[in-house]
Amino acid sequence: MMRAVQFDRYGDPDVLYVAERPVPEPGPGQVRIAVEAVSVGHAQTQMRREVFPAPMWRPVFPVVLGGDVVGRITAVGPDVTGLRPGDRVGAFTLYGAYAEQVVVDAVTVVPVPEELDAAEAAVLPGTGLIALGILRTGQLRKGETVLVHAAAGGVGHIAVQLARAAGAGQVIGTAGAADKREFARTTGADAVVDHRSPDWADEVRELTGGRGPDLILDGVGAEVLHQGIDLLAPGGRLVFYGSSGGELEIPRVSVMALIGIKYVTGFALSAWRIGRPHEYEAGVAELTRLLVDGQVKSAVHARLPLERAAEAHTIVEARAQLGRVVLIP
């Protein structure tokens, strides 16, 4: 048996509780990982509240949530090649990782170097790859201006650093609190605006000399996305990758908003891995190197034991995290 954190009804963070569960067995194409660290993303708090705006979320109670998991393989399924018990790996999984052991699909596994701290490495399999993938999808060119929404958050703080490392001319962030704006500046943003201000888009326009950003990375959606299309520079790209604002529908957008040669696209990590495997694999190698070299730093806001998962969710729901909140079984 093993310890896991689960919930069997939707609600506030206190629906999460520790339970004893059987150690899961990997089936064909799967591996089991002994969890060293698992990150708590914003989406998991939406799942717990039943407000996760994505169709692939089909919960079966009791639910054990997932995230970016780092650990060591303890068992491999029948037809898995290239992975062995003892390998240190990471994976990004929707389910099962708030636990001492988790089973994941082997195709989602990435190697994690021994020298990386587990909690810091818990951006490698998902959060950091999303940040890299949205920059690749947005085809950032040297010298361009990038706007990163939620720049102090999990994906955001890595995206700011990667944009900087990729030669962006100007990196502008948004964040909803003073400490988060300060934090985003320390990670490399030239300027950070408060998106709660009704004038935030005008402030960004002014910071770009009236032109607007060449690339917008949007994990918030809804009204922010709407305003972003308007804000884009001619030839600019907006990459939508998440709805932390909680809505999938965007307010009605006139096609006339696009005639200024504006590109709007979306990104999901699984779509990147399956649809552009070479780019994904190159991304895994690049991000690993940047983390090992220390050129990209993963900020761990809090390291909490599994039994304090409710506290971890409370921090994330309060939008208080600078970087990532991580659970350590």
Ligand SMILES: NC(=O)c1ccc[n+]([C@@H]2O[C@H](COP(=O)([O-])OP(=O)(O)OC[C@H]3O[C@@H](n4cnc5c(N)ncnc54)[C@H](OP(=O)(O)O)[C@@H]3O)[C@@H](O)[C@H]2O)c1
């Ligand atoms: N495409 C993919 O493959 C993929 C996979 C996993 C997750 N995601 C998405 O990536 C995004 C970032 O995830 P993360 O875990 O790193 O989250 P995060 O950025 O650490 O947290 C979300 C942040 O969004 C901002 N926000 C703006 N409006 C909000 C609202 N109405 N309610 C709550 N927060 C709001 C908050 O920052 P401020 O207070 O500074 O505004 C909040 O801290 C999420 O949308 C998530 O669903 C995408």
